[in-house]
Amino acid sequence: MQKFKSYSILDILKLILGSVLVACAFRFFTYPNSIVSGGVTGVSQITNLLTGLPVGVVNICLNIPLFAVCWKKLGLRDLVGALMVMVMASVFIDLLAYAKFVATDDPLLAAVYGGVLNGAGNGIIYTTGSTGGGIDIVAKLLRRKYAHINFGNFILGMNVIVVLTFAVLFHRFESCMYTMIMMFISSKVMNLLLYGANVSTVCYIISTCPAEVADAINGEMHRGVTFLKGQGGWSGHDQPVILTVIKRHEIAQLRALVRTVDDHAFFIVTEAKDVFGKNFENIQSED
Numbered sequence: 001m002q003k004f005k006s007y008s009i010l011d012i013l014k015l016i017l018g019s020v021l022v023a024c025a026f027r028f029f030t031y032p033n034s035i036v037s038g039g040v041t042g043v044s045q046i047t048n049l050l051t052g053l054p055v056g057v058v059n060i061c062l063n064i065p066l067f068a069v070c071w072k073k074l075g076l077r078d079l080v081g082a083l084m085v086m087v088m089a090s091v092f093i094d095l096l097a098y099a100k101f102v103a104t105d106d107p108l109l110a111a112v113y114g115g116v117l118n119g120a121g122n123g124i125i126y127t128t129g130s131t132g133g134g135i136d137i138v139a140k141l142l143r144r145k146y147a148h149i150n151f152g153n154f155i156l157g158m159n160v161i162v163v164l165t166f167a168v169l170f171h172r173f174e175s176c177m178y179t180m181i182m183m184f185i186s187s188k189v190m191n192l193l194l195y196g197a198n199v200s201t202v203c204y205i206i207s208t209c210p211a212e213v214a215d216a217i218n219g220e221m222h223r224g225v226t227f228l229k230g231q232g233g234w235s236g237h238d239q240p241v242i243l244t245v246i247k248r249h250e251i252a253q254l255r256a257l258v259r260t261v262d263d264h265a266f267f268i269v270t271e272a273k274d275v276f277g278k279n280f281e282n283i284q285s286e287d
Contacts, residue, residue, distance in 0.1 A: 021121030038159030081130025119189025
């Protein structure tokens with residue numbers, strides 16, 4: 001049986017803060033301007049408009065069968081975290097309704113700032129390794145089965161279904177356009193919190209003194225290097241190509257370092273989508 005790893009105090013505070021931000025985005029920005037949320041919260045919003053039932057209550061009711069079906073595959077820690085977020089966000093959404101406060105009646109501003117708050121809230125939640133329940137659970141399980149598809153793409157696909165349903169039922173196509181703006185901004189903010197400081201780059205260096213460049217990278221930056229076999233297309237001479245993976249903020253340091261060794265070196269930088277291994281992401285991670 002898998003050992004349960006409890007949440008730290010910091011993780012719990014993150015879950016609370018993230019839930020509050022998500023609830024504020026919904027109650028003060030998107031909901032008053034008929035901007036539909038994605039996922040189960042969006043379905044709850046549609047149900048609210050059709051029946052008048054509180055969004056938070058509907059959200060909890062819709063999540064219960066998802067947890068019942070998926071709890072064995074999620075693991076105890078993920079289940080507890082998702083339950084905490086789902087309950088807190090739902091309660092905050094209904095409690096904030098009593099504030100009778102609307103931040104703006106401009107749909108564009110609501111989409112922008114609602115997206116920022118929503119993305120920040122979800123990003124903070126995801127940094128703990130937890131999810132917000134709802135379609136996040138489904139996306140996490142699908143991600144494990146179809147690892148070649150991004151987690152965000154699963155979320156986007158299911159959100160599109162909810163948004164199109166809202167548009168068809170209420171004929172609010174303009175609201176759905178604002179929803180797409182909100183979702184785009186939310187995903188960018190969320191990715192910034194999750195990956196912004198950890199974006200890695202792959203660097204290829206072609207130099208007449210590859211050994212010296214490699215030694216400098218190892219010694220000064222403590223980064224590993226790999227020699228690839230290359231050949232000059234014009235000269236036909238064998239030419240080793242240095243490959244190294246670094247963080248984005250280290251590019252300037254590496255460029256200066258290479259320049260001190262060989263100011264005629266050819267330096268290519270490309271962005272790496274994911275990097276797993278020592279000093280990077282955990283290769284054992286399933287998400």
